[in-house]
Amino acid sequence: MTSPSFLQRLVLIFSLLLAPAAWGADAIPPPPQLAAKSWVLMDVASGSILVDHEGATRLPPASLTKLMTAHVAALELQRGRIKESDLVTISEKAWRMGGSKMFVKVGNQVAVSDLLRGIIVQSGNDASIALAEHLAGGEDTFAALMNQEAKRLGLADTHFLNATGWPAEGHYSSALDMARLARAIVIEDPDHYALYAEKEFVWSGIKQPNRNLLLWRDPTVDGLKTGHTEEAGYCMVASSKRDGMRLVASVFGTDSENARATETAKLLAFGFNFFDSKTFFKQGETVQTLAVWKGAARTVKAGVKADFAAALPKRTSGDYQTRIVLPEDEPVAPIAAGAPLGRVELVSADGKVVMQAPLVALEAVEEGGFFRRMWDSIRLFFKGLLD
Numbered sequence: 474m475t476s477p478s479f480l481q482r483l484v485l486i487f488s489l490l491l492a493p494a495a496w497g498a499d500a501i502p503p504p505p506q507l508a509a510k511s512w513v514l515m516d517v518a519s520g521s522i523l524v525d526h527e528g529a530t531r532l533p534p535a536s537l538t539k540l541m542t543a544h545v546a547a548l549e550l551q552r553g554r555i556k557e558s559d560l561v562t563i564s565e566k567a568w569r570m571g572g573s574k575m576f577v578k579v580g581n582q583v584a585v586s587d588l589l590r591g592i593i594v595q596s597g598n599d600a601s602i603a604l605a606e607h608l609a610g611g612e613d614t615f616a617a618l619m620n621q622e623a624k625r626l627g628l629a630d631t632h633f634l635n636a637t638g639w640p641a642e643g644h645y646s647s648a649l650d651m652a653r654l655a656r657a658i659v660i661e662d663p664d665h666y667a668l669y670a671e672k673e674f675v676w677s678g679i680k681q682p683n684r685n686l687l688l689w690r691d692p693t694v695d696g697l698k699t700g701h702t703e704e705a706g707y708c709m710v711a712s713s714k715r716d717g718m719r720l721v722a723s724v725f726g727t728d729s730e731n732a733r734a735t736e737t738a739k740l741l742a743f744g745f746n747f748f749d750s751k752t753f754f755k756q757g758e759t760v761q762t763l764a765v766w767k768g769a770a771r772t773v774k775a776g777v778k779a780d781f782a783a784a785l786p787k788r789t790s791g792d793y794q795t796r797i798v799l800p801e802d803e804p805v806a807p808i809a810a811g812a813p814l815g816r817v818e819l820v821s822a823d824g825k826v827v828m829q830a831p832l833v834a835l836e837a838v839e840e841g842g843f844f845r846r847m848w849d850s851i852r853l854f855f856k857g858l859l860d
Contacts, residue, residue: 500786501747507736510726513648514740516784517656517719518750523784524740528649531630532725535700536596537651537708538638541619543592544658546604547665557586567602575600576677594674595681598637605636612636626657640702651710652723655697659712669696686734687711707733713741718750749790754781754817757835761797763814765838767849768806774835775814781830783819792822808838
């Protein structure tokens with residue numbers, strides 16, 4: 474065997490030297506291409522979209538619709554308008570509804586808590602209509618409530634006509650909107666979110682498994698919902714939490730029950746392998762205490778209105794730093810809670826600002842008494858002369 478020539482050795486040496494630089498520059502490889510119509514991957518803490526393939530495309534959501542049905546019901550429970558123990562009388566319309574069923578019977582009275590499980594675990598169309606009728610008097614009116622909540626959440630590519638996802642012209646959503654809805658469910662109603670992890674539910678002596686196969690395949694997956702119709706194909710919105718990082722994957726239009734689970738798992742794996750989710754400041758946490766002029770208090774606590782979080786490339790996530798930027802003039806009372814006092818920035822290693830948010834007052838500061846205001850006015854006057 475002949476030994477490598479000097480030129481070959483030189484090429485090999487330069488290749489080894491340049492490889493780490495190229496590896497670092499291309500820190501995140503392209504996301505997987507799924508056998509689906511559209512898909513989105515979201516970091517829950519920050520709301521950042523990590524992967525988006527046709528995410529805003531309006532498509533039939535099938536039983537993913539029931540995420541909103543259950544969410545609206547959960548919000549009504551929070552507001553105290555209904556209780557989990559309330560009994561719901563099953564109408565003939567609910568009982569006759571086709572498709573997937575909880576198998577409630579007409580005239581029976583069923584607790585709200587059981588209907589929620591019938592919707593979330595069993596994907597029961599009958600349970601969805603029964604709860605919609607109980608909350609709004611009719612399914613059409615309940616659909617209007619669903620659309621109001623969609624508007625509140627900023628779901629621009631979603632419109633509901635029913636509580637079940639039964640095919641209807643003008644009933645649509647998108648992978649991006651369903652990811653946003655799933656994030657709201659996780660954050661706004663953690664108590665009822667636990668229902669999405671239940672693997673089975675028994676009603677009328679019939680045990681039905683949750684159709685989310687990832688609940689069996691991946692112990693880090695704890696929700697949310699599947700859907701299927703002829704037009705929609707097989708859809709899934711799933712959430713997984715690993716090492717404190719939670720992701721939501723929304724996949725529309727695969728061709729089988731197994732495929733939707735497999736393709737969704739690919740998307741989740743990509744996110745966990747190549748991103749870190751970091752929360753730098755929590756909502757309501759004191760980021761900095763600022764001096765106040767002419768106030769009843771000498772200082773004001775400042776923080777952020779919402780969690781200051783970001784999903785960052787895993788290989789470089791440690792290179793990002795936060796920075797507090799304040800105006801030259803210190804704040805003067807009165808200061809209202811929520812008033813802007815500056816901003817917080819997230820800065821990359823090369824000094825680029827990649828994210829920012831207002832720094833606001835976490836508390837109100839009233840005006841001080843007459844002598845405090847006069848004394849601080851004198852101090853500010855001379856301070857201005859010296860500056």
